[in-house]
Amino acid sequence: MKNLFYGMQPVCRKEFTHIVRDPTTLFFALLIPLIQLFLFGFAVDTNVRQIPTVIYDESQTQESRSLVQSFAASDVFRIASAVQSPDAMYDTMRSGKARVAVRIPFDYARNLQLGKTASVLVLVDGSDSSIAGIAVDASTGVALEQSLMRVPGMMSPAIEVRPSVLYNPSTRSANFFIPGLIAVLLQIMIILLIALSLVREKERGTLEQLKMTPIAPLGLMVGKMIPYGALGFGELCMILTAMRFIFRVPIHGSVILLLMMLLPFLLTVLGIGLVISTKAQTQAAAFQLAMGTVLPSVFLSGYIFLTATMPVFFRGISYLIPVTYAIQILRGIILRGATFADLWVNVAVLTVMGCAAILLAARAFVKQGAG
Amino acid sequence: MSAASAVIHAENLKIQFGDFVAVDDVSFEIQKGELFGFLGPNGSGKTTIIRALCGLIPLTSGSATILGMDVRQHAKDIKRHVGYMSQKFGLYEDLTVAENLNFYAAAYGLTGQPAKARIEELLELTGLRPYLNRRVSQLSGGWKQRLALACAIIHSPEVVFLDEPTAGIDPVARRSLWDLFFQLSGQGVTFFVTTHYMDEAERCGRLGYIYMSKLIALGTIGDLQKLPDANPAGTSRLEIATLDASKLLVELRKAKGVREATIFGREIHALVETDAIEALKAQYPQLTIRTIDASLEDIFVTLTYAIMAETK
Numbered sequence: 001m002k003n004l005f006y007g008m009q010p011v012c013r014k015e016f017t018h019i020v021r022d023p024t025t026l027f028f029a030l031l032i033p034l035i036q037l038f039l040f041g042f043a044v045d046t047n048v049r050q051i052p053t054v055i056y057d058e059s060q061t062q063e064s065r066s067l068v069q070s071f072a073a074s075d076v077f078r079i080a081s082a083v084q085s086p087d088a089m090y091d092t093m094r095s096g097k098a099r100v101a102v103r104i105p106f107d108y109a110r111n112l113q114l115g116k117t118a119s120v121l122v123l124v125d126g127s128d129s130s131i132a133g134i135a136v137d138a139s140t141g142v143a144l145e146q147s148l149m150r151v152p153g154m155m156s157p158a159i160e161v162r163p164s165v166l167y168n169p170s171t172r173s174a175n176f177f178i179p180g181l182i183a184v185l186l187q188i189m190i191i192l193l194i195a196l197s198l199v200r201e202k203e204r205g206t207l208e209q210l211k212m213t214p215i216a217p218l219g220l221m222v223g224k225m226i227p228y229g230a231l232g233f234g235e236l237c238m239i240l241t242a243m244r245f246i247f248r249v250p251i252h253g254s255v256i257l258l259l260m261m262l263l264p265f266l267l268t269v270l271g272i273g274l275v276i277s278t279k280a281q282t283q284a285a286a287f288q289l290a291m292g293t294v295l296p297s298v299f300l301s302g303y304i305f306l307t308a309t310m311p312v313f314f315r316g317i318s319y320l321i322p323v324t325y326a327i328q329i330l331r332g333i334i335l336r337g338a339t340f341a342d343l344w345v346n347v348a349v350l351t352v353m354g355c356a357a358i359l360l361a362a363r364a365f366v367k368q369g370a371g
Numbered sequence: 372m373s374a375a376s377a378v379i380h381a382e383n384l385k386i387q388f389g390d391f392v393a394v395d396d397v398s399f400e401i402q403k404g405e406l407f408g409f410l411g412p413n414g415s416g417k418t419t420i421i422r423a424l425c426g427l428i429p430l431t432s433g434s435a436t437i438l439g440m441d442v443r444q445h446a447k448d449i450k451r452h453v454g455y456m457s458q459k460f461g462l463y464e465d466l467t468v469a470e471n472l473n474f475y476a477a478a479y480g481l482t483g484q485p486a487k488a489r490i491e492e493l494l495e496l497t498g499l500r501p502y503l504n505r506r507v508s509q510l511s512g513g514w515k516q517r518l519a520l521a522c523a524i525i526h527s528p529e530v531v532f533l534d535e536p537t538a539g540i541d542p543v544a545r546r547s548l549w550d551l552f553f554q555l556s557g558q559g560v561t562f563f564v565t566t567h568y569m570d571e572a573e574r575c576g577r578l579g580y581i582y583m584s585k586l587i588a589l590g591t592i593g594d595l596q597k598l599p600d601a602n603p604a605g606t607s608r609l610e611i612a613t614l615d616a617s618k619l620l621v622e623l624r625k626a627k628g629v630r631e632a633t634i635f636g637r638e639i640h641a642l643v644e645t646d647a648i649e650a651l652k653a654q655y656p657q658l659t660i661r662t663i664d665a666s667l668e669d670i671f672v673t674l675t676y677a678i679m680a681e682t683k
Contacts, residue, residue: 006480007477007478009477010477010478011478013474013477014463014466014474017466017470018465021465021466022465204459204464205459205460206459206461206463208459208461209455209457209459209461209522210461210478211427212427212450212454212455213450213475213478213479214447214450214479214480215478
């Protein structure tokens with residue numbers, strides 16, 4: 001056992017010295033994820049509000065003005081302009097000045113008075129799918145509300161749904177996105193740090209020298225993982241602090257449990273960094289490979305899109321992405337106050353992935369004696 | 372000089388990467404305390420042989436032992452008895468001299484008092500003591516090489532492989548590094564040195580010349596000078612003193628019976644068919660022409676041409 005990890009201690013000590021010797025790199029490594037947290041944390045808000053809306057009211061009646069009032073009163077729409085012709089209405093849409101257009105026909109009021117169904121045209125800009133869906137729902141809601149008001153004697157609807165949002169009652173985007181963002185930011189930072197550190201040794205020829213010493217492959221790898229794992233852990237604590245006290249995202253579960261359960265995630269991303277370092281011959285190549293992990297981790301991990309609604313193939317891929325499991329742990333503990341019993345599967349999967357990545361890297365490293 | 376007493380023993384080494392044969396049927400023996408020089412153009416297989424002897428790459432066929440240990444079975448044990456210094460130094464530039472020494476000592480399992488004592492010894496040997504706390508990036512090429520050597524022999528290896536150890540350093544630093552090699556070799560350390568420099572090759576007790584993956588010459592300088600291939604039958608080596616060497620060189624290369632001609636300062640060394648010498652002397656009566664022994668460079672050039680002619 002000792003032989004398998006031979007050389008771990010001197011490598012680890014040397015690596016810490018490298019880190020301390022280069023405070024600029026250390027500073028940026030720690031600072032950049034924090035800056036990104038601030039950028040994305042404040043920028044990302046998926047709650048759609050105040051969609052610019054253009055009104056083309058041909059009816060110009062009390063009834064039509066009441067309908068426009070309803071649109072204006074909802075938080076979803078914001079009346080951006082009123083136009084007097086269909087062309088002007090389409091122009092406003094095409095130029096992007098309005099995302100929604102409401103056209104009230106000249107016979108709107110008359111149809112209502114005759115007890116017929118009065119139709120209203122609502123045009124929705126489909127170029128932004130999240131806006132489109134919400135605008136359609138909200139305009140249906142406005143129409144329903146107006147219709148009910150016209151039923152005599154009906155002061156309140158017969159059925160009322162009272163939604164109660166658990167765990168994130170204000171449905172703040174920050175609460176949902178920042179826990180996921182932590183996993184993505186940590187991953188890219190750690191992969192880059194460890195992969196570059198190993199590939200640098202390749203470029204400078206020190207790796208060749210190390211291979212001539214009795215240092216075992218696992219000793220070298222674990223020796224490198226300890227310092228960069230420690231840096232990643234420090235960064236995690238900093239980001240969590242910023243999340244809690246600057247973005248005011250409450251942590252409902254145990255912070256200690258959260259930190260412990262994320263250790264296997266650190267192990268996995270360190271392992272991925274090692275695998276990348278065995279494939280890349282130059283620091284530039286390592287950088288490219290590390291960046292290649294970012295998009296799948298963002299889009300296929302459930303960070304932005306629900307994995308449950310993905311096509312089967314992509315759902316399969318999402319199971320192979322470590323961030324998927326880290327996000328389960330982060331959201332589970334931070335938002336839902338989940339316990340170990342709720343989340344242990346994620347920890348198990350990450351542990352297996354991490355060990356597999358490290359063994360894969362160690363094997364490639366031994367084979368590359370010829371490299 | 373039996374196989375058993377040889378420190379390095381290589382027999383019919385063959386190393387292949389896919390279809391490419393990097394080392395082809397190479398055999399040699401190196402005795403304890405020898406300073407063995409290994410020459411050959413870039414890409415001829417020198418570094419590959421070192422890496423194979425250290426167990427970093429597998430032999431395709433053939434066998435090799437170091438200190439009696441088979442490189443196939445005992446790669447790990449061999450590492451503890453072998454030092455290696457490459458042309459790339461293998462030093463950490465952002466660490467200090469002391470930190471590099473401490474790291475490599477620990478890498479070989481040397482810690483505490485024994486490590487301290489060994490580092491003291493090496494500082495004495497290499498004269499690095501004044502630079503102990505300086506970062507490697509601030510050292511000159513010569514001092515870097517000395518430090519690289521100190522790191523390579525920190526575990527007191529019996530065998531040291533030096534892969535172009537003096538590439539790119541100045542002649543003074545080169546000479547003092549070679550003095551170090553001789554000093555260690557005198558203490559019984561066996562050296563296997565690859566080099567491009569003929570003056571360095573001449574310092575080696577014995578030489579091997581590898582070309583196109585094959586070992587084409589092996590022996591002392593005296594042995595090599597007597598090689599039939601280096602002195603093709605019916606030819607002589609001439610030294611021709613002239614005032615306009617470059618002009619004469621062009622003429623000589625066209626002249627009948629001249630196989631090779633090259634400039635050495637103000638003289639031309641030529642390999643000339645013996646029956647053509649008289650004609651040459653008649654053609655250039657004003658020049659001093661005398662017969663000489665082949666220099667090391669002459670030998671290698673002639674051998675290389677011979678192989679090139681064969682492969683054509």
